[in-house]
Amino acid sequence: MKSFFGVVGSLWVLMTMFVMKETEGRFVVEKSSISVLSPIDLKSKHDAAIGNFGVPDYGGSMVGKVVYPKKPASTFGCSQFEGDQPFKSKLPSRPTILLLDRGECYFALKAWNAQLAGAAALLVADFIDEPLITMDSPEASSTGDEFIEKLSIPSLFIQRSFAQSIKDILQKGDQEVLLKIDWSESVPHPDKRVEYELWTNSNDECGVRCDEQMNFIKNFKGHAQILEREGYTMFTPHYITWYCPKPFILSDQCQSQCINHGRYCAPDPEQDFGQGYNGKEVVFENLRQLCVHRVANETNKSWVWWDYVTDFHVRCSMKKKRYSKECAEDVMNSLGLPIEKIQKCMGDPEADVDNEVLKVEQDSQVGKGSRGDVTILPTLVINDVQYRGKLERTSVLRAICSGFKETTAPSICLSDDLETNECLERNGGCWIDSKTGISACKDTFRGRVCECPSVNGVQYQGDGYTTCEPVGAGRCTVNNGGCWSDIRDGQRFSACSMSNLTGCTCPQGFRGDGQICEDINECKDRTACQCDGCTCKNTYGGYNCKCKGDKLYIADQDTCIERKASKYAWFVTLLVLGVVAIAGLAGYVFYRYRLRAYMDSEIMAIMSQYMPLDNQNHNQIVTHENEPLHQTSSV
Known part of the structure; x- marks a missing residue:
C-alpha cells in the first residue's frame, strides 16, 4: 500500500494548481554555516543545507577534521566501507567529518554508511554549480526503513566549488582541513517565547512516517505541555488538505475524499474507494482535532490537544477498526472537553460553504516570510523555520530550546527528569476505582499515560481509560x-x-x-429432597432436608434410613473391632514369649563356646597334666 505521505507528494501538483491559485509554490532550504579554520589560505565561511534526516545539532557546533576517501570507488559512499569504523577519530576532541560525492545512491544511504564507518558528520558535495538543495529521505521502502530511524549523525549539502577547494588540499596530502559546523543560528530567537507548529494527520494507516509522527507526539507530549503551561512556547497544530476542481466534484473520488462540496479533501487511507475508511473520514477527524485545540485554547488549556491526539490514537485506531465519531466523543468525555462547543466549531461538513477552520489551514500551507510552503508530512516549523532532521523527542526539544535567546532557556531544556502532574486533575481522564482509589493514571516526563496498574502483587488489565480489572493470583483480595x-x-x-x-x-x-x-431455591425447583417422606427447607446458599419419624437423611443418596438399623450396625462394627483387637493382642503376647525362649537358647549356645562351665574346666585340666609340654616358636 502506498504511504499517505507518498500520496500527498503526488497530489501536491493538484494542491498548487487549485489551492494556491496564482501564488507560486516556494520551498525554503534551511541552512547552517561552515567555517574553514585551517589551512590559513582556505579560511572562509560558507552556507550548507541541513539534511532532512539524521540529528542536526541545533543550538550547538562541531569542530572536526575532514576526510575524503582515497579510493575513487568509495567517494560516493554507496557501499559499506572496509574495516572496523575506518573513519572513527582517535581524538574525541577532533571528530571526523566525512566528505562524499553526490550521486549513485540515496543521500540517506551515504549518511548511514558514514555513520557505520565512525564519522561524526557527513558533507555531500554537489557535482554541478547550482543553489543549495535539501537532501531528503527516500520514500518508504524496505531498504530505507532499515536505517532511516537509526541515523544519528548530522548531514549537510555543500556547493561544488567549496567542496572542490577542500578536495584539492586533501589530495596534496601535506595539510589537513579543519572545519567548524555551526547550527547556533539555524533557528532564530526573536523574543522570549518560541512559537512552533506541527503539520500532521489523524490517519494511522500511512506507513512508517505515520508511525514516526505518532511516536513523536506520544514521547514529546510531556515536554510540550510543560513548556506551554509555563508560557515558554506557543504551539499550533496544522493539517494539510487540498480541494477538488469543480468539474470533478461529483466524481466518486471527490465524493469519498472531500467535504463541503469538494473544498477540503484527504486521500483514501487504503487507496481503495470500495473498502475500509475513506478520505472524508480523515478530514472529519482532522477538523475535530483542530477544534479540540481551538476550544481548549479558549480555556487556556491548549496543551490538552496532546492528550486528545495520543488517546485517540490508542483508543480509536484505524488498525483496530475503531476510527469513528463515537470513539472520538468517548475520548473527549474522558478528558472533560465540551463536545457541543467542538461540534459547533466543526460546522456543517455537508454545507456548500467554506469551513472557517479548514480555510485557514489551506491558506497557512503557503509559505510566508522565512518559512517555505508545507509540502510533506510531518513538518515541524520553529520560529518560522522548518525543522530538518529526525522527528524525535530529544532532537526536537534541542531545536526548540535553541530558539530561546542565550541564558533565557527554561530549565526543561536542561533536564529530562520531569513530571507533568496531569493525574491531579480529573485523574488525567484515566480509569479509577471509586471504592479503592486505585488509578491507571501515571505521570511521566512524556506526559501522563493511562496504563492499568499493579497493586500489592495484583495485576490489572484493560484499556486504562474506561476499564481495568484485576487478574491472576490474589485478584480476589482486591475489591x-x-x-x-x-x-x-x-x-x-x-x-x-x-x-x-x-x-x-x-x-x-x-x-x-x-x-x-x-x-437457588432448591426446594421450589425440586432439585433436592425428592425422597419419600422428605421435607425441604430452603436456606441462603443451600437447603435442609428432614425425614419423617426417626429416620436419618443421607444427602448423597437423597434417601432416608432407619436410625435403629444404624445403631445395630454400629454395635456389630464395634463387636468385630473388639474381636480383632483381642486376637491381635493374643498374637503379640505369643510372639513375645516364643521370641524370648528362642533368644535364651541362642545366647546359652554362644556362651558355652567362649566361657566353659565349671565341670568342663576340671576335665580339661586333668587331661593336660597327662600330656607332654610343648614350647612355642616364632619360626
Whole structure:
C-alpha cells in the first residue's frame, strides 16, 4: 500500500494548481554555516543545507577534521566501507567529518554508511554549480526503513566549488582541513517565547512516517505541555488538505475524499474507494482535532490537544477498526472537553460553504516570510523555520530550546527528569476505582499515560481509560476481583474463585453471571429432597432436608434410613473391632514369649563356646597334666 505521505507528494501538483491559485509554490532550504579554520589560505565561511534526516545539532557546533576517501570507488559512499569504523577519530576532541560525492545512491544511504564507518558528520558535495538543495529521505521502502530511524549523525549539502577547494588540499596530502559546523543560528530567537507548529494527520494507516509522527507526539507530549503551561512556547497544530476542481466534484473520488462540496479533501487511507475508511473520514477527524485545540485554547488549556491526539490514537485506531465519531466523543468525555462547543466549531461538513477552520489551514500551507510552503508530512516549523532532521523527542526539544535567546532557556531544556502532574486533575481522564482509589493514571516526563496498574502483587488489565480489572493470583483480595459477594448470618459468599483467574462464577447454591448472583431455591425447583417422606427447607446458599419419624437423611443418596438399623450396625462394627483387637493382642503376647525362649537358647549356645562351665574346666585340666609340654616358636 502506498504511504499517505507518498500520496500527498503526488497530489501536491493538484494542491498548487487549485489551492494556491496564482501564488507560486516556494520551498525554503534551511541552512547552517561552515567555517574553514585551517589551512590559513582556505579560511572562509560558507552556507550548507541541513539534511532532512539524521540529528542536526541545533543550538550547538562541531569542530572536526575532514576526510575524503582515497579510493575513487568509495567517494560516493554507496557501499559499506572496509574495516572496523575506518573513519572513527582517535581524538574525541577532533571528530571526523566525512566528505562524499553526490550521486549513485540515496543521500540517506551515504549518511548511514558514514555513520557505520565512525564519522561524526557527513558533507555531500554537489557535482554541478547550482543553489543549495535539501537532501531528503527516500520514500518508504524496505531498504530505507532499515536505517532511516537509526541515523544519528548530522548531514549537510555543500556547493561544488567549496567542496572542490577542500578536495584539492586533501589530495596534496601535506595539510589537513579543519572545519567548524555551526547550527547556533539555524533557528532564530526573536523574543522570549518560541512559537512552533506541527503539520500532521489523524490517519494511522500511512506507513512508517505515520508511525514516526505518532511516536513523536506520544514521547514529546510531556515536554510540550510543560513548556506551554509555563508560557515558554506557543504551539499550533496544522493539517494539510487540498480541494477538488469543480468539474470533478461529483466524481466518486471527490465524493469519498472531500467535504463541503469538494473544498477540503484527504486521500483514501487504503487507496481503495470500495473498502475500509475513506478520505472524508480523515478530514472529519482532522477538523475535530483542530477544534479540540481551538476550544481548549479558549480555556487556556491548549496543551490538552496532546492528550486528545495520543488517546485517540490508542483508543480509536484505524488498525483496530475503531476510527469513528463515537470513539472520538468517548475520548473527549474522558478528558472533560465540551463536545457541543467542538461540534459547533466543526460546522456543517455537508454545507456548500467554506469551513472557517479548514480555510485557514489551506491558506497557512503557503509559505510566508522565512518559512517555505508545507509540502510533506510531518513538518515541524520553529520560529518560522522548518525543522530538518529526525522527528524525535530529544532532537526536537534541542531545536526548540535553541530558539530561546542565550541564558533565557527554561530549565526543561536542561533536564529530562520531569513530571507533568496531569493525574491531579480529573485523574488525567484515566480509569479509577471509586471504592479503592486505585488509578491507571501515571505521570511521566512524556506526559501522563493511562496504563492499568499493579497493586500489592495484583495485576490489572484493560484499556486504562474506561476499564481495568484485576487478574491472576490474589485478584480476589482486591475489591473481590470485581465479582459479586455477600455476607449472611456471618457467612461470606463470593463469585471470585482462584480456580477462575479472570472471570466471575457464582458459588454453589447460587445462579447468575458472577456480577449478580441469586440464591437457588432448591426446594421450589425440586432439585433436592425428592425422597419419600422428605421435607425441604430452603436456606441462603443451600437447603435442609428432614425425614419423617426417626429416620436419618443421607444427602448423597437423597434417601432416608432407619436410625435403629444404624445403631445395630454400629454395635456389630464395634463387636468385630473388639474381636480383632483381642486376637491381635493374643498374637503379640505369643510372639513375645516364643521370641524370648528362642533368644535364651541362642545366647546359652554362644556362651558355652567362649566361657566353659565349671565341670568342663576340671576335665580339661586333668587331661593336660597327662600330656607332654610343648614350647612355642616364632619360626
